[in-house]
Amino acid sequence: MSPLKIIRRDAETGPVLEVVGDLDFVHAPELREHISRLVVPPGRRLVLDLAGLEFCDSSGITALIAAHSHAQAARAEVVLVAVPAHTRRILHMVGLDQIFTLHPDSDKATRS
Amino acid sequence: MMCSAGEQPDPHGAGDGGVSHAAFASLLEDSVEELYENAPCGYLSTLMDGTVAKINETLLTWLDLRREEVVGRMRFSDLLSVGGKLYHETHFAPLLRMQGEISGIALEMRQSGGGRIPVLVSSAVKHGTTGEPLLIRTTVFDARDRRAYEEELLRGRKVAEEARRRAEADRARLQHALAVLQQSLLPDTLPAIPGVEAATHYHTASPDQLGGDFYDVFPVDGKRFGFFLGDVCGKGPEAAAVTSLTRYTLRAAAVHDPDPVATLTTLNKVLHERYTGSGDPRFCTAVFGTLEPDAATGRMRVHLASGGHPPALVVRADGTVDSLHTPGGLLVGVLPAARFVTTTAVLAPGDTLLLYTDGLTEARTGSDRTSLFGEEALRGFVAAHAGRAAKDLVEALINLLEGFGDGLDDDTALLALGIPADRTAPDGR
Known part of the structure; x- marks a missing residue:
């Protein structure tokens, strides 16, 4: 199982987290932990770049929902970037593709 | 032994001859x-x-x-x-x-x-x-010391055996408690629905873990029956607590208004209020539906709504399989106000409505964790069992689940509601 790597950078739109590896029962809490400490200024955008996401189960989905709640509490928005097909399928199944903004690439998502 | 550099250690060990002479x-x-x-x-x-x-x-x-x-x-x-x-x-x-x-x-x-x-x-x-x-x-x-030592060993072994015996008894009691709680999450018996045969199965991934899947079938008024099936995200006692809350909320909501969207909306509100801001968000996927048997035609109207749950399947007597899609139905408990989508179907004699949790479709069929059984394979499998009684379909699915072996690592719930084929409708199908 590939471990999880979270790389943070700041774009003019707000924080960008590059999520690489597995969002599973073992590793998803790391992302939740990371996001809970993240300060997203009101009106800005939290971008989760999932191009390197290899696996995502229901714990991973829960972490993404936690990111959504966290941003909403800060009156910010969440954008998921480069969501792999398998995860897009799950998001669609549980109706979450309606509450997340999905973007094909990170450049566009970080340009205000 | 410590030696300073260049000094040779005495090969015979004892450097001081005077002492050994005296002792000798x-x-x-x-x-x-x-x-x-x-x-x-x-x-x-x-x-x-x-x-x-x-x-x-x-x-x-x-x-x-x-x-x-x-x-x-x-x-x-x-x-x-x-x-x-x-x-x-x-x-x-x-x-x-x-x-x-x-x-x-x-x-x-x-x-x-x-x-x-x-x-x-x-x-x-x-x-x-x-x-x-x-x-x-x-x-x-x-040999008194030796005997004491042996007795100590024996005593130690007795203590260890006693501890092991007690641990086994505790384990048995805990497993019994878990089994009883698990049973409280599922109905003991299903009500008899005129003209309908119901069959269910619950596969527990681990005997030590309370499951997060649930289902129920119950009468809602003189003519309609309610049913639901779902899956709480997560595992263990925390998930089981959500399962319990979910099951009783749906039952109570249906007493008030058995409309599928209304019940899921109530559940969504309850879960969201209970768990949002708790630092431990909890959600579930669920299908809630009503059955309205029509004694005159032998048919049954199904009206259901889904929140984030895989589509229910209608296995027709002739071998076609319809997926009851409810696109956009949101995972229950995520947002304060959620949208749920309804769909309807009519079941004729020989047709069976199958609800399942994703333990079935997400079962691994290869060494790779991405080779999953999937919805397509499930549709093919149930098509091959078309026209059979609900309990036969569930039996076949139980065999399928057993065949997954280690590939099945999640709880799986099955609920089949079928109209027996021998009650042929007057206008056929």
């Missing part, structure tokens, strides 16, 4: 007699009939006897406990006669005060110049 000299001062009397073991010589001829001070002290009480008056076996005496007669003495020597035999000696000392005894027969046996020389080692 003091050893020489000990007479052989002194050594015999006060050796750290008991010495004893007997005639061939066992009569004690000589005994050292050490053994006399252990047994709390005076020399004149023993020498010429007692036999070796008189110094032993009853058990020791018996063992001496039956084993020790015969073996000694046969082999001429015997060593390390555990016996018990008797103290004059009645106490007993565990000892290890070795004996050898001394022969005369012509080979005739003259006497028996015996050494006795005090």
Whole structure:
């Protein structure tokens, strides 16, 4: 199982987290932990770049929902970037593709 | 050993010859007699009939006897406990006669005060110049420490066994409690629905874990029946608590208004309010529906809504399989206000409505965790069982689940509602 790597950078739109590896029962809490400490200024955008996401189960989905709640509490928005097909399928199944903004690439998502 | 650089260590070890000389000299001062009397073991010589001829001070002290009480008056076996005496007669003495020597035999000696000392005894027969046996020389080692150690080991083992027994009993009790709780999350029996055959199955991934899947079937009014099936995200007791809350919320909501969207909306509100801001968000996927049997036509109207749950399947008598899609139905409990989508279907005789949780479709079919059984394969599988009774379809699915072996690592719930094929509708299908 590939471990999880979270790389943070700041774009003019707000924080960008590059999520690489597995969002599973073992590793998803790391992302939740990371996001809970993240300060997203009101009106800005939290971008989760999932191009390197290899696996995502229901714990991973829960972490993404936690990111959504966290941003909403800060009156910010969440954008998921480069969501792999398998995860897009799950998001669609549980109706979450309606509450997340999905973007094909990170450049566009970080340009205000 | 520490040496400074360049200095050679003494190959013989002891550097100071003076000390060892002094120690050696003091050893020489000990007479052989002194050594015999006060050796750290008991010495004893007997005639061939066992009569004690000589005994050292050490053994006399252990047994709390005076020399004149023993020498010429007692036999070796008189110094032993009853058990020791018996063992001496039956084993020790015969073996000694046969082999001429015997060593390390555990016996018990008797103290004059009645106490007993565990000892290890070795004996050898001394022969005369012509080979005739003259006497028996015996050494006795005090085994009290050793016995205490053995008893300690034995006691330790008993304690460990008791702890293990208790742990097993606790484990059995816990498993029983878990099984009872698990049962409380699922209905004991399903109500009889006129003209409908219902079958269910619950596969628990681990006997130690409470499951997060749920289902129920119940009457809602004179003509309609409600049913639901779903899956709480997560595992363990926390998930089971959500399962319990979910099941009873849906039941209560249906009493108030059995409309599928209304019940799921109530559940969404309850879960969202209960768990949002708790730092531990909890959601579930669920299908809630109503059945309205029509006794005149033998058909049944299905009206259902889904929140984030895989589509229910309608297995038609002729082998076609319809997926009851509810696109956009949101995972329950995520947002304060969620949208749920409804769909309807009509079941004719021979048709079966199948609800399942994703343990079935997400079962791994290869070594790779991304090769999953999937919805397409499931549709193919149920199509091959079209026209069968609901319980036969569930039986076939149970066999399928068993065939997944280790690939099935999630709880799986199945609920099949079928209209028996022999009740042919007047207008056919």
